[in-house]
Amino acid sequence: MREVGHFIGGKQVPGKSGRSTEFFQPMTGEVLGRVALASRDELRQAVENAKAAQPAWAATNPQRRARVMMKFLELIAKETDSLADLLAREHGKTVADAKGDIQRGVEVAEFCTGIPHLLKGEFTEGAGPGIDMYSIRQPLGVVAGITPFNFPAMIPLWKLSPAIACGNAFILKPSERDPGVPMRLAELMLEAGLPAGILNVVNGDKEVVDAILDDPDVKAVGFVGSSPIAQYVYSRAAANGKRAQCFGGAKNHMIIMPDADLDQAADALIGAGYGSAGERCMAVSVAVPVGKATADALMDKLIPRVESLKVGPSTDPSADFGPMITKAHMEKVRSYVDLGVQEGAKLVVDGRDFKMQGYENGFYMGGCLFDEVTTDMRIYKEEIFGPVLSVVRAKNYDEALRLPSDHEYGNGVAIYTRDGDAARDFASKVNVGMVGINVPIPVPLAYYTFGGWKASGFGDLNQHGPDAVRFYTKTKTVTSRWPSGIKEGAEFSIPTMK
Ligand code: NAD
Numbered sequence: 347m348r349e350v351g352h353f354i355g356g357k358q359v360p361g362k363s364g365r366s367t368e369f370f371q372p373m374t375g376e377v378l379g380r381v382a383l384a385s386r387d388e389l390r391q392a393v394e395n396a397k398a399a400q401p402a403w404a405a406t407n408p409q410r411r412a413r414v415m416m417k418f419l420e421l422i423a424k425e426t427d428s429l430a431d432l433l434a435r436e437h438g439k440t441v442a443d444a445k446g447d448i449q450r451g452v453e454v455a456e457f458c459t460g461i462p463h464l465l466k467g468e469f470t471e472g473a474g475p476g477i478d479m480y481s482i483r484q485p486l487g488v489v490a491g492i493t494p495f496n497f498p499a500m501i502p503l504w505k506l507s508p509a510i511a512c513g514n515a516f517i518l519k520p521s522e523r524d525p526g527v528p529m530r531l532a533e534l535m536l537e538a539g540l541p542a543g544i545l546n547v548v549n550g551d552k553e554v555v556d557a558i559l560d561d562p563d564v565k566a567v568g569f570v571g572s573s574p575i576a577q578y579v580y581s582r583a584a585a586n587g588k589r590a591q592c593f594g595g596a597k598n599h600m601i602i603m604p605d606a607d608l609d610q611a612a613d614a615l616i617g618a619g620y621g622s623a624g625e626r627c628m629a630v631s632v633a634v635p636v637g638k639a640t641a642d643a644l645m646d647k648l649i650p651r652v653e654s655l656k657v658g659p660s661t662d663p664s665a666d667f668g669p670m671i672t673k674a675h676m677e678k679v680r681s682y683v684d685l686g687v688q689e690g691a692k693l694v695v696d697g698r699d700f701k702m703q704g705y706e707n708g709f710y711m712g713g714c715l716f717d718e719v720t721t722d723m724r725i726y727k728e729e730i731f732g733p734v735l736s737v738v739r740a741k742n743y744d745e746a747l748r749l750p751s752d753h754e755y756g757n758g759v760a761i762y763t764r765d766g767d768a769a770r771d772f773a774s775k776v777n778v779g780m781v782g783i784n785v786p787i788p789v790p791l792a793y794y795t796f797g798g799w800k801a802s803g804f805g806d807l808n809q810h811g812p813d814a815v816r817f818y819t820k821t822k823t824v825t826s827r828w829p830s831g832i833k834e835g836a837e838f839s840i841p842t843m844k
Pocket residue numbers: 492493494495496497519520521522550551552555556570571572573575576593594595596626627729731757798802
């Protein structure tokens with residue numbers, strides 16, 4: 347049994363609140379350990395450490411800060427295998443997929459090695475007579491990130507890398523369901539040369555999240571998780587005068603046009619729908635074939651593929667996907683499938699009773715496929731976050747375009763077609779934040795930004811890319827004149843450049 351505490355002031359410290367919770371190895375169902383749940387006092391201790399260390403870090407020139415990021419990347423590269431193994435054991439995704447989770451985070455840390463360039467401000471010489479104007483970006487101070495269970499490497503790295511590279515001190519509150527990788531990342535950062543106190547990891551639940559949201563020294567909060575909590579974090583942070591960017595749940599559609607290559611589309615749906623057991627915010631959970639002929643042909647291709655999905659333990663290199671994060675989550679996903687049947691959807695592949703031989707206590711479920719799902723059903727409206735794909739048949743392109751556009755969530759969407767005009771029209775009109783054209787999971791690369799619309803994102807700046815630098819810095823604009831001598835006396839009208 348592992349005991350996971352916190353990482354404060356450059357070292358592991360045990361929890362002192364007297365509260366803790368179990369976390370599991372989903373592939374066997376065993377308890378792996380207990381993770382401490384921090385109190386307000388423990389959060390305060392982390393904030394004090396961060397606050398004390400931050401000014402010197404902000405004063406460290408950006409090239410030196412970038413070198414710490416470079417060293418950090420080198421250390422992650424050296425232990426990717428063991429990190430991926432730890433991640434897969436705590437989360438349940440396969441080791442290969444865990445490597446992707448790490449790599450997608452690493453790419454944002456790589457982007458942050460360019461921080462000297464990214465932080466360059468603006469300068470206008472001669473903005474007025476003898477006047478120069480310039481803007482500079484300064485760190486906010488102490489900032490925090492609250493992250494979900496489903497990408498325990500990628501999302502902490504998306505948050506901590508830009509925040510720290512910009513000169514802030516960072517408090518990470520990772521998911522209490524898979525805390526091992528975030529704790530190890532903090533150790534590696536220290537080993538890379540980050541001063542103690544700049545990166546703190548405080549484990550916990552709502553109590554510590556509320557403490558972060560109420561702490562006057564925490565200037566910004568980045569959140570990723572389910573939409574109700576995202577909205578809650580956004581409003582409480584804003585009410586307390588903080589910057590907040592809060593990303594929520596999703597219901598990502600994939601439109602399949604009659605001219606699409608149906609084998610490619612079916613393969614894309616299988617990977618994007620069932621990879622990581624559907625526990626991805628960019629998973630495709632709704633397939634929208636356009637026209638009856640497309641729908642029938644697509645179903646003929648999908649059904650055998652879903653039936654032959656290989657579910658296995660996270661350490662099995664031949665598994666397509668592994669178990670889900672907890673027993674409670676697995677039961678919730680199963681109950682959504684029961685609900686879909688009651689609501690009248692046609693369950694054409696039923697993976698509810700799947701049992702993994704030799705791993706009977708693991709949190710496994712087979713792939714499920716629904717046909718003839720309609721927009722009034724809860725299985726269409728709500729995020730299921732499991733290996734369940736719903737097919738909603740659209741009569742024509744306009745109806746297909748309306749479905750993701752009118753849905754409450756607006757994270758990602760994809761269209762499969764050979765028609766450039768349809769693809770272009772779709773990308774322009776669809777009311778969703780990230781669009782894939784013949785790409786099922788359009789997660790933008792590190793130098794673009796990531797963010798959903800509608801109930802999938804609260805706040806105005808996206809994650810990573812240039813927006814992250816804007817989010818983690820404040821702009822100061824300086825208007826400067828070096829006159830040969832004050833001549834005119836006081837000026838009472840607002841100065842203009844007429
Ligand atoms: P979650 O909302 O349960 O938890 C996210 C974080 O909030 C965790 O750190 C958790 O400890 C904390 N939390 C939980 N309940 C809280 C409460 N009542 N008050 C304050 N804090 C609380 O989400 P999860 O189950 O860990 O992650 C899955 C969800 O995250 C899915 O909805 C998925 O779509 C979403 N997600 C979104 C993105 C995105 O970029 N939009 C990325 C990954 C995951």
